[in-house]
Amino acid sequence: MSKLRTHISISADGYVAGPNQSEENPLGEGGERLHDWIVPLAAWREAHDKDGGEVNPSSQIVEESRANIGAGVMGRNMFGPVDGGDWGDGQWKGWWGDDPPYHNDVFIVTHHPREPVAMDGGTTYHFVTDGIESALERAKEAAGGKDVMLWGGAEVINQYLAAGLLDELELHVVPTLLGGGARLFDNLGGAAIGLEQIRAVEAPGVTHVKYRVTAG
Numbered sequence: 001m002s003k004l005r006t007h008i009s010i011s012a013d014g015y016v017a018g019p020n021q022s023e024e025n026p027l028g029e030g031g032e033r034l035h036d037w038i039v040p041l042a043a044w045r046e047a048h049d050k051d052g053g054e055v056n057p058s059s060q061i062v063e064e065s066r067a068n069i070g071a072g073v074m075g076r077n078m079f080g081p082v083d084g085g086d087w088g089d090g091q092w093k094g095w096w097g098d099d100p101p102y103h104n105d106v107f108i109v110t111h112h113p114r115e116p117v118a119m120d121g122g123t124t125y126h127f128v129t130d131g132i133e134s135a136l137e138r139a140k141e142a143a144g145g146k147d148v149m150l151w152g153g154a155e156v157i158n159q160y161l162a163a164g165l166l167d168e169l170e171l172h173v174v175p176t177l178l179g180g181g182a183r184l185f186d187n188l189g190g191a192a193i194g195l196e197q198i199r200a201v202e203a204p205g206v207t208h209v210k211y212r213v214t215a216g
Contacts, residue, residue, distance in 0.1 A: 002140050002146060002148060003168060004073075004160065004165055004168075005065075005167060005169075005170075006157055006166060006170070007149075007172065008184070009034040010034070010171050010172065010174065011033075011034060011173075011174055011177060011178045012175055012176060012177055013178060013179065014183050014185065015178040015179075015181040015182060015183050016184055017031045017153060017178075018031035018181040019180040021077075021181070021182070023080075026081065026095060028178075030181075031178065033176045036174070036205055037172065037205040037206035038062065038206075040054045041053050041054055041055070041062060042055055042059065043055075047101045048101060057201055057202065057203040058201075058203040058204070058206060061172075061203070065149075065170065068146050069104065069148070070143025070147065071106070071107070071139040071143040072104065072106040072148065072149045072151050073108075073132075073135050073136060073160075074109070074151040074152060074153075075152065075153050075157075076111070077153055078153040079094055079095075079108045079110075080092045080094060094119075098120045099121040099123075100119055100123040102123045102151075103121050103122040104122060104123065104124075105123075105139065106123060106124070106125050106151070107128050107135040107136075107138050107139045107142075108126065109128055109156055110128065110129060112127070112129070113127060113129050114127040115127075132156065132160055132163060133165070136160075136165060150166065154182040154186070155182070157184060158187055158188060164191065164215065167212070168198075168210065168211065168212060169195065169211045169213055170209070171184075171210075171211075172206050172207075173206065173208075173209060174205065195211040195213060195214070196214055197209065197210070
């Protein structure tokens with residue numbers, strides 16, 4: 001059965017991006033530190049058409065995160081910082097260049113309608129204006145029985161958590177403090193959420209903790 005999964009890097013004080021995010025600084029102040037563990041990995045570099053790289057206990061975590069993914073969902077603010085309904089005169093196509101690392105259909109939860117955008121490498125962005133449930137339903141249909149990856153950011157992950165729609169959550173906990181920014185587990189509206197730990201893996205610069213999400 002298709003599952004909705006997410007994995008995300010997070011600071012020790014609970015932030016997945018730093019304060020003052022902008023087009024020039026999409027991860028916010030200090031937010032790039034959350035990804036220092038993954039950028040040197042051969043598994044990450046290969047996915048971004050780069051040679052070389054390290055192999056360590058994080059490598060298997062990254063490879064597993066990509067397995068059995070048939071489609072994705074992401075929030076409007078992760079796709080891009082462009083404000084308003086004009087999508088930057090229709091030119092904005094995400095942060096990831098002409099060949100994004102998804103290679104399947106990605107459904108973006110937004111209030112601003114837009115026609116689908118087909119990219120190189122098999123990625124097509126679809127813009128869903130009728131809520132998180134609709135985005136997930138369409139993603140599961142596109143996934144063809146495989147899992148759906150919820151790519152973030154914090155706000156949309158919190159929405160799926162609060163709605164009881166998320167099945168697995170993996171946190172890549174980085175030993176740094178950001179002191180502000182986009183925070184996970186905020187604004188859950190009193191939802192009863194349980195987390196059953198599946199595993200924990202120590203690696204250079206990060207600890208990977210995977211949970212099964214249950215009704216609290």
